[in-house]
Structure formats: structure tokens, C-alpha cells
Amino acid sequence: MDVYSFLEAVRKKAPVVHHLTNWVTIYDCAQVVKSFGASPVMAHAPEESAEMSGLASALVLNIGTLTADFIESMKIAARAANNKGIPVVLDVCGAGATPFRDMKSAELLDNARIGIIKGNSSEIARILGLDVRTRGVDAEHVGHDLRDIARDLAGKRDCTVVITGKEDIVADIKGTYIIRNGHEMMSHVVGTGCMAASVIGTFAGASPQDITAAAAAGLCCYEIAAELAVKTAKGPASFKENLFDRIFSLTRDEIASLQKVGR
């Protein structure tokens, strides 16, 4: 897989990536998009969320700090994105923690065409309908093969499914990518999961002709930057600073020598 070509597309096109996301990690979601060379915008008022999606190249939804009203704005934005034909990413953050999250996730999936569903293992398992719980926003062990779960949900919803974890799984009905980049330090930083969804949206927005490959390439780039970042990190905060810096300066050579994407 020519991962670098997807990064090049991001840097050349500088897609506008519209977000309706959570209030905890909203800054980092914006900064990760900007660090890759794209243009983030966050606008959630129902009066304008459709128009903002209309000038964007991708839409990222994240239910981390959802409210009922906020979900309604997401539906408006997602339908506008569908009308324009741009990719929609849904991060089902915290699905499986409360029935409210499960219900609202289902509403979003039923009300618009979501191109990419992204979550950790227990979140995605829950969206598939399995009887698992999420511990707040941290993954719980799921007693099933994760590749099967991803493929099953991809088939059921006719979309791309991303499960992040020690290895990332990116599946659609045609096939599955496995990304083995990244570093354990990412799990000690709040927002690395949310940022992954923003990265996926950014890459899908720049390469809408193959959003599954774009999602895999985006995760690979992000996690290669994480591997480079951890080398000089003293803890989670210096790691995060390095991560943004490394994303900003990521080169073709770094990607070529470190990428671990299989099928």
C-alpha cells in the first residue's frame, strides 16, 4: 500500500473537515487535522451545521459528550454531508457505557449514511449488538475475534468499520487492513482515540474514492508519528507535543521505513 500518496493528497488538497465532536478533546481534534495540513472547522448550531458540512470535504461526528440536542444537529449535518456526497465518520465514543449512548448511536446510523464507524473493541462490539459493556470510555475485553466483529458490522451497515487498539482493524465488505503501527504510550493520553477519528476523516476527505484505504493510510501515518514521538518523550504530555510536531513534519522516508499495513 502506498501510504505516503494518501498523506500527499491531504497536504495538496487541504480538505476542510467539519466536526461535531466532544468538548473534552475538541482542541486536539482540530490541531491534529491542522498538523496534517488540512483545515478543521467545528460548528454545531442546528442553524448552520448543514451549511458548514456543505463547504467541507468530510464530516466527523463524535458522541463523547453527547446531549439529545447535539445529536439532532449531528443528524442535520450528516444528511447535508450525504447530499453533498462527502464521507461521514462516526466515532461511537462510549457506546456500551450507557443505554442512552447505544440508542443515540443507533439513531445516527439509521438517519444518515455513515461511511465509517470507528471505535475501540467494546464500543464496536456493542454497536454490532453484542452483550458487552464499555468502562466509561475505555475498552473492555470482548470475547470474540475482533476481525470478525469488524467484518460483520461492515456487512450489516454496508460501511467501513475501524476498530482501534494494539492492532487496528479497518474493514469493509471487500476486505480488511490491519495496521500494526503505534505505541502503548497512546493509551496514556486522553484524546488519542478521538484524534484517530479526525485523522480518518481528514484522509477520507482527501481521498473519497477509497475511504477504506484512506482510513488505513491515515491511521498508519498517525501511528508512525506516534512511534517517532515516543523516542524523545518523558511521559504522556511530552509525547503528545512530539506527536503533533512529528505529524507536521512526517516524511515519505519515515513512512516507507516504518509502515506496517497488512491485509
Next chain:
Amino acid sequence: MDVYSFLEAVRKKAPVVHHLTNWVTIYDCAQVVKSFGASPVMAHAPEESAEMSGLASALVLNIGTLTADFIESMKIAARAANNKGIPVVLDVCGAGATPFRDMKSAELLDNARIGIIKGNSSEIARILGLDVRTRGVDAEHVGHDLRDIARDLAGKRDCTVVITGKEDIVADIKGTYIIRNGHEMMSHVVGTGCMAASVIGTFAGASPQDITAAAAAGLCCYEIAAELAVKTAKGPASFKENLFDRIFSLTRDEIASLQKVGR
């Protein structure tokens, strides 16, 4: 006091710490919990705030950017926390700045059992009913002995009271801890006060059998990390980065050699 044993409990149990907190420092509140080895979750929708508290080990409330609706969600979460028997921390951020904050703080205290009330000197004095004002969210001089104020409020509300400042006071009806760790640089970083409340919630969630001692131990660990962080800091932002890194790697020896907790 065996401060390290309280940190060990946090790292072993990795408590889920539910927050309904302010939008300014919400990321840092989450990251400080995670850096200590615990699991933060932020969920404020009234439809799920009770259930999220139900899967947590502690609840942290912070009125920094309160609205009337948000306070109603806090009441729901606090009552759920009371039903489950987990500690509830209330950061009365900005109490004394406006009558609205004073009124909503009183409502929270009257509607649920708050185990730990935390604030700076003028905030806590105001909660006790003294005629002082807070300058936005920064402490004003209070013309009374702060230990007396803490003890008076602890007796009046039958809870633990924490006053942060140059020396921190942690008082309940049985006694008072004084923590003399920390560094003046903390006052130049937005959110160090909010993070203190999250730290207290984290430690109380891991050691609910003695939340007063847990609060004192948590503040001590946090402020020792600050002392270590300032050594290589060039200003408030590098200090904050170092602070998270130092919390993450904090050792028994560092605590033993630096802790200044008296009674």
C-alpha cells in the same frame, strides 16, 4: 502519613472518575486523572449522568462554567453517586464572584451528600457564608484564619473541606491535614485548581474508606510532581507539560523525600 500507599491504590484499582466539570479545563482534568493511572469519563446529559456515575468510583463536580441546566444534571449524577456510595467532590469554582454561583452551590450542597468541598480561600469562605468576594476565579484575601474556616465548614456540612493555596488545608470534623508541597508556578497555569479537584476525586475513589486522608495524599503527590516539574520548566506551558510527565512517573522515593504533610 504513608502518602505513597494512596498512589499505589490509584494505580492498582484504576478507578473510573466521572466528571461534570467546566469547559475551560476539561481536557486537563481528564489528563491528570489518566496520568495518575485512573480512567476519566465526562458525561453530562441528564439522560445518562446517573448511569455514568453508577459505573464510576468517584464523581467530580465543578461549577466553573455552570448553567442552570448543567446544575440539574449535576444533581442527578450526585444523587446516583450517593445511592452507590461513592465519594462526591464539589469544586466551588468562582463562588463569591456572582450571586448565581452562590445560589447554585447551595442548591448542590442541599440536594445531595457532597463528601468533599474544594475551593480557594475566598470561594470556601463564601460557601461558609462570610461576606467576601472572589475576583472572577482568582482568590481574594480573606480576613480570617483559613484553618478555622475549613473546620467550621466541615462541621456545618459534615464533610471534608479542602482549601488550596500556598499551603493546602484538608479538614474534617476529626482533624486537619496541612500540605506544604507545590510551587508558585502553579498559580500561572490555568486549571491547576480544577485539576486538584480531579486528583482528589481520583484518590478518594481509590481509597473511599478515608477520603480526607486520600484527599491530602492526592494533593501531596500532585504538588510533589509540580516541584519536580518546575526544575526544568522555562515558563507556565513547559511546566504543565512536565507536570503531567512527572505525575505519570512519580515514584515512592520521590514522594518519601519530598512529602510535607502535617496535621
Next chain:
Amino acid sequence: MDVYSFLEAVRKKAPVVHHLTNWVTIYDCAQVVKSFGASPVMAHAPEESAEMSGLASALVLNIGTLTADFIESMKIAARAANNKGIPVVLDVCGAGATPFRDMKSAELLDNARIGIIKGNSSEIARILGLDVRTRGVDAEHVGHDLRDIARDLAGKRDCTVVITGKEDIVADIKGTYIIRNGHEMMSHVVGTGCMAASVIGTFAGASPQDITAAAAAGLCCYEIAAELAVKTAKGPASFKENLFDRIFSLTRDEIASLQKVGR
């Protein structure tokens, strides 16, 4: 222009700067105010936004993540600021991206006396009524002389107008300052524009007798710190960390040797 004297006023008076701002960069807006030695406060509930403005020395409004309700709170705060006679800064973030933003910006301008309107080139051009669009929150090319646009809007609204960009323009009906400090790296960091509005509010709050000169001096100090910060930066995140550190320690000599303010 004696730029340093304006910084000295900020550090001596430590003005309280009240914000109703966007949720993406709210932390950085608070931290930039604090790093300059002033006291930020963020309070948006309609029940208290007037009182909080009443104890402040300046009010900063930013429509980045506006909602209809939030704009109503801004109107209340702005009228209270007018009654107290403190400067009001309005960052018309994203004006020109959607009709909703244009309409709400006009409402704010019509409902209170806004002392300083701040934006990038396409945002300010749109507020003047020109037929331009903003690409999300990033500036688009405007086919007019920016100094003319700033002066025209300053005359039309009888206020100070700030256009940020490669060179910053600060204009009122009496004259125009041009600030040529800063660095291209600022454009790779989310929130540098929002922080500029907070800096302007901070300096105007400390020197209300000449808010145009104060805005120019504040931008100059902020951007000199950026020039110093970039020297040891490896990318956008280390740059931002350095920026806060450099603001905190900014000296009279650094300003004297680097300031590029013309008329």
C-alpha cells in the same frame, strides 16, 4: 510607540478579562491572558454574564462555536460592559462561512457598542458587507486593499478594527497601525487567532484610554513572543508551548529590539 509600557500596564493592573468564547480554544484563550499576567474568567450563563462583566476590565466575545442562546448571553454581557464603560472585543470568527454567522455578528454589533472588531481578512471584509466567503475559519483571498477595508469598517461602526494576517492592521477613524511581527508557524496552530482577540482584550482592559494603541501593542508583544518561540520549536506543538513560556518572560529589551510597529 512605547510598546513595553502597555505590557507593563497589564502586569501592574492584572485586569480581569471576561470571555464568552468558543469551546475549541477556550483553554488557550484563558492561558494567554494568564501568561501575560492578567486574570481570565469564562462565564456564559445568562443569569450571571452581566455580573461577571461588571467585575471585569474587558470583555472578549468570540462566535467560533456560536449558538442562538449563546449569542443572547453575549448581548447581556456586552450591554453590562457598555454600562460599566469597559472595552468590548468581538472576534467575528468564521464570519462569511455561513449566513447564520453573518446574521448573528450583525445582531451583536447592533445591540451593543463593540469597541474592537477583530478577524482575518475575509471575516472583516464580510462584516463590512463585501461579497466574500470564508473557508470554514480560514481566510480566503479578498480582492481589496485590506487597509481600506479596516478603515471603512472603523468609520462605519465608529470603532477599532483589527485584521490579522501576515501583517496586522489596527485602524480607527484617527489612524492606522501596521504590525509586522509574528511568524508563519502561527498559521499551523489552532487558536492563534482566538488568542489574539484575548490579548487585545487584555491590553485594552489595562489601557482603556487608548484601545487602538493598546490593541496594536498587544499584538506586537504576542507576535514578538512568537518570533522568539519559533527559534527552538520543532513543530506546531512545541511552538505553542514556547509561545506561552516566552509571553510569560517577555522583557523590555526583547520588545525594544524586535518591535515592528508602523503607522
